[in-house]
Amino acid sequence: MVTMKEIAKQAGVSVSTVSLVLNNRDEGRVKSEIAANVRDIAAELGYKSNPLASSLRTGRTHILGFISEDVATTPYAGGIILGAQRAAQQLGYMLIVVSTDGRDSEAKEIAALQRYGTDGFLYAKMSNRLTGVPAALKDTPLVLVDATDEKGIVPSVEPDEFHIGYDATRRLINAGCQRIAYIGAADPIIAEQGRLEGYRAALAEAGRAFDARLVANVSNNEPALEAVSALFDAERPDGFFCFNDARAWYVYECAARRGLEVGRDISVVGVDNHLVFADTLTPQLTTVELPHFEMGYWSVAKLVSIIENSPLDDVEWPETTAPLPLLNGPMPAKIRCTLIEKESVRS
Known part of the structure; x- marks a missing residue:
């Protein structure tokens, strides 16, 4: 009995490709010339489909x-x-x-x-x-x-967590921001470490020194809002890279309380392209899509x-x-x- 493996070997393709073709599921998935060749070889070898036997x-x-x-x-x-x-x-x-x-x-x-x-x-x-x-x-x-x-x-x-931080920070640098803050995560997970490294690398490439006073690692709710508010008043950043879109909300809130307009007085970049935050914040949030x-x-x-x-x-x-x-x-x-x-x- 002829097997899909034998057809795949003769056609020079994977068994998955042969399976798709012989089960008529190849359209848009397998190149047409490859599918035609698989069918020709299967017909030449006299292949007969038997899914249960194939599985066994x-x-x-x-x-x-x-x-x-x-x-x-x-x-x-x-x-x-x-x-x-x-x-x-x-x-x-x-x-x-x-x-x-x-x-x-x-x-x-x-x-x-x-x-x-x-x-x-x-x-x-x-x-x-x-x-x-x-x-x-x-x-x-x-x-x-x-x-x-x-x-x-x-x-x-x-x-690529490093390039999330790097690309977001480069965008703020290219926009002319001089004091770029990072609103990070309190948990030392891979994503936090990589995004912070990317932020620091983009600053260094632009000839700017890393300033720990411009970094606020926060969790959520009122303590996070208070930490971001304190950073606003103490350091007066004009650009914010936020670990995620949810943390960008704190930046929007603090800006509104101070009469600052996002997109004019300060610039903000988030991460996630979250269906709620990225589309409902006004102005809409520039963000890195995961x-x-x-x-x-x-x-x-x-x-x-x-x-x-x-x-x-x-x-x-x-x-x-x-x-x-x-x-x-x-x-x-x-x-x-x-x-x-x-x-x-x-x-």
């Missing part, structure tokens, strides 16, 4: 598991999951998404997916952090999403490349806001984010 023979179900403790309950989940689903569909896989509320729940969800014969897993976190890998996933194909393996073994994808769709898409492509031991060179990649890194590049894979120009930086 290869030991693959073409099911991927997406495990998250935080992501699926946040405003950013949609982008990550959409990207992951898009890639899974393109590559001939089905994605099952589960959200957990802790280690006990996580272990049960992983065990349930493994009983279905899941071929591999995506393990997602929120806000880019170091994480341990659950013991149940250590012997299965695995990719981390918006997280980094604390042991540096498991492949992962994350935003690559949620891109991380979801890349993570599935990387996982399939591991499962099939294939570089997936014959697959057509989608157009994305941020460029996708190479599947075989250095780990963790970093996606350089896009700065979205709106109205909060003066011309």
